[in-house]
Amino acid sequence: xxxxxxxxxxxxxxxSYAPNPxxxxxxxxxxxxxxxxxxxxxxxxxxxxxxxxxxxxxxVLGFGILLRANLLRLPLPGGESSDTTPALSLASTGxxxxxxxxxxxxxxxxxxxxxxxxxxxxxxxxxxxxxxxxRFDGGYDGMSWDADGRDGTLWTVDxxxxxxxxxxxxxxxxxxxxxxxxxxxxxxxxxxxRGVEGWVYSQSPATRSDPAPIYHTTDAGATWTRVGTLxxxxxxxxxGVGEDQFEFANARVGWxxxxxxxxxxxxxxxxxxxxxxxxxxxxxxxxxxxLENADVILGYPVLFADGHAVLPVAFGRITDPVYARDPNHLxxxxxxxxxxxDGGLTWTNPQKLExxxxxxxGSQYMQFYLDQKHWWITSVNDHPADNPxxxxxxxxxxxxDGGQTWQVFPSPAIIQLMFSDSQHGxxxxxAGPNNTNILLRTADGGAxxxxxxxx
Amino acid sequence: xxxxxISAARRGDRDAFEALLRPLIDPAYRLAxxxxxxxxxxxxxxxxxxxKAWRAVRRLRPDPESFRPWLLAIVANQCRDTxxxxxxxxxxxxxxxxxxxxxxxxxxxxxxxxxxxQLPANDRxxxxxxxxxxxxxxxxxxxxxxxxxxxxxxxxxxxxRLRPGLEISEVYQ
Numbered sequence: 001x002x003x004x005x006x007x008x009x010x011x012x013x014x015x016s017y018a019p020n021p022x023x024x025x026x027x028x029x030x031x032x033x034x035x036x037x038x039x040x041x042x043x044x045x046x047x048x049x050x051x052x053x054x055x056x057x058x059x060v061l062g063f064g065i066l067l068r069a070n071l072l073r074l075p076l077p078g079g080e081s082s083d084t085t086p087a088l089s090l091a092s093t094g095x096x097x098x099x100x101x102x103x104x105x106x107x108x109x110x111x112x113x114x115x116x117x118x119x120x121x122x123x124x125x126x127x128x129x130x131x132x133x134x135r136f137d138g139g140y141d142g143m144s145w146d147a148d149g150r151d152g153t154l155w156t157v158d159x160x161x162x163x164x165x166x167x168x169x170x171x172x173x174x175x176x177x178x179x180x181x182x183x184x185x186x187x188x189x190x191x192x193x194r195g196v197e198g199w200v201y202s203q204s205p206a207t208r209s210d211p212a213p214i215y216h217t218t219d220a221g222a223t224w225t226r227v228g229t230l231x232x233x234x235x236x237x238x239x240g241v242g243e244d245q246f247e248f249a250n251a252r253v254g255w256x257x258x259x260x261x262x263x264x265x266x267x268x269x270x271x272x273x274x275x276x277x278x279x280x281x282x283x284x285x286x287x288x289x290x291l292e293n294a295d296v297i298l299g300y301p302v303l304f305a306d307g308h309a310v311l312p313v314a315f316g317r318i319t320d321p322v323y324a325r326d327p328n329h330l331x332x333x334x335x336x337x338x339x340x341x342d343g344g345l346t347w348t349n350p351q352k353l354e355x356x357x358x359x360x361x362g363s364q365y366m367q368f369y370l371d372q373k374h375w376w377i378t379s380v381n382d383h384p385a386d387n388p389x390x391x392x393x394x395x396x397x398x399x400x401d402g403g404q405t406w407q408v409f410p411s412p413a414i415i416q417l418m419f420s421d422s423q424h425g426x427x428x429x430x431a432g433p434n435n436t437n438i439l440l441r442t443a444d445g446g447a448x449x450x451x452x453x454x455x
Numbered sequence: 456x457x458x459x460x461i462s463a464a465r466r467g468d469r470d471a472f473e474a475l476l477r478p479l480i481d482p483a484y485r486l487a488x489x490x491x492x493x494x495x496x497x498x499x500x501x502x503x504x505x506x507k508a509w510r511a512v513r514r515l516r517p518d519p520e521s522f523r524p525w526l527l528a529i530v531a532n533q534c535r536d537t538x539x540x541x542x543x544x545x546x547x548x549x550x551x552x553x554x555x556x557x558x559x560x561x562x563x564x565x566x567x568x569x570x571x572x573q574l575p576a577n578d579r580x581x582x583x584x585x586x587x588x589x590x591x592x593x594x595x596x597x598x599x600x601x602x603x604x605x606x607x608x609x610x611x612x613x614x615x616r617l618r619p620g621l622e623i624s625e626v627y628q
Binding site: 005006008009010012013016017018020023024026027028030031032034036037139141157189190 | 467469472473476477480481484485488489492494497498501502505506509510511512513567571582583586587592593603604607614617
């Protein structure tokens with residue numbers, strides 16, 4: 001291929017571009033006619049209005065309705081009073097500020113870490129106060145902490161240079177002191193750490209090699225060993241089943257999801273059971289009755305400490321044969337969760353993901369699996385296909401019996417959620433016309449959410 | 456300097472906001488035009504986006520890298536709203552151009568144009584931000600409101616769809 005896609009797109013866009021003389025002056029003049037911006041954010045006004053409305057309605061409609069109307073601002077049962085801290089703007093985070101990833105939240109019941117821009121903050125009081133712990137270079141890609149929160153690893157990738165160089169920061173005292181490992185000599189298209197042990201799927205603009213080398217470290221990036229290769233031959237993002245694509249459940253079992261629709265010989269999900277040395281794409285599931293001929297997208301396996309695992313699976317129909325391998329053109333008709341008792345080698349017992357008639361839908365739904373029994377999913381009842389965040393009323397649903405029964409709660413527009421136990425959880429949500437980020441916490445399994453202070 | 460301007464703008468300083476806004480009006484217009492294929496609609500989108508940005512400027516993050524993706528995200532959202540409102544209009548990128556004869560277009564631009572026109576709006580937005588406005592990957596991600604990793608994956612997927620034989624180096628160069 002001799003042409004350059006970038007040149008073509010530029011030429012094409014330029015061909016349709018026509019200068020618009022005086023536009024800047026007209027825009028500036030129009031802004032000058034506007035009054036000074038309000039000190040109150042629109043969502044704060046809305047909240048106040050809702051609160052006032054709720055106060056008026058309390059005697060009439062009762063407390064149950066108030067709960068729903070004033071969802072965001074109710075104090076948690078037994079929790080602290082709510083605050084109205086201005087939120088982060090999702091759209092204004094700079095390089096490295098993309099904490100809108102599942103591994104961007106590492107929050108326990110009271111303590112945890114959150115990266116914002118290029119600073120890592122920690123809280124020890126449930127998010128009421130935050131302390132700056134680390135300033136890091138490059139684009140935040142993830143972090144991992146051991147169970148007691150002492151040993152931690154944070155890694156960044158230098159996307160701006162398009163070299164995809166990986167830098168690793170390690171701490172052994174809970175984040176008080178950090179050691180910076182200089183950028184690796186190899187690129188890191190995908191990296192994943194479990195504590196001090198890490199793996200890299202090494203691919204970059206400069207290295208177009210297929211298969212991609214897999215590198216491994218056991219000392220937080222001090223030394224690396226090339227352990228194998230992975231010829232997944234595809235990158236993609238799978239709508240509605242998350243964004244992370246390269247993870248290890250333990251030292252041996254790891255996964256790489258290509259985002260593709262399952263096809264004979266290629267399930268779209270690669271597995272290693274020997275720490276990344278060898279990989280196979282053979283994961284298969286038996287469709288439930290009535291879906292035998294449906295197209296299938298495998299989600300991301302979640303492996304629990306007891307060896308059990310769950311695997312979300314979407315069944316549907318590719319709408320356009322031109323995009324036969326593109327999950328974005330899959331109309332999902334049903335979602336199921338399969339279970340495994342052998343660490344993810346075989347999958348059985350499909351359980352339909354349907355909560356009170358609500359199915360997870362849209363491309364941004366979230367799910368969280370704490371164990372075999374406690375799951376959470378989000379669903380939104382109005383999700384324009386071309387909008388990056390949910391715009392309609394959203395719900396969070398919880399099951400405590402592995403999907404047999406569900407409770408459905410109205411919720412903010414959650415784009416990320418995690419639970420440290422069956423009751424305590426955190427969520428990142430968006431609010432307002434500019435998709436402003438807010439951090440929420442719950443102490444009752446997701447029935448009520450309270451906005452948490454952010455740095 | 457940019458941080459000072461952002462800090463001042465967040466305090467409601469109109470001059471500082473204008474200083475930040477002015478150099479981005481043309482990129483914003485280019486983006487809107489690429490998304491809407493309509494000069495008038497694109498100008499309206501930029502106007503409305505500038506007003507929204509001014510009204511919300513106090514919530515702008517005090518980060519020197521924040522203003523451009525923040526503004527472009529507002530523009531992109533405004534364009535989406537515009538497209539939704541204009542339900543009676545069938546927007547086709549190719550409509551802007553006279554009919555092309557593929558046999559006289561050795562560059563392949565016709566095919567590319569048609570392929571891009573068939574992309575979902577969000578996919579087109581990714582292409583324009585990265586290839587046309589030449590934003591670095593983190594800024595594209597910030598504009599889209601998704602992670603850099605997801606942006607990278609989406610970009611790669613889109614380009615692979617446009618050019619099945621495309622090498623990864625061509626995507627990012």
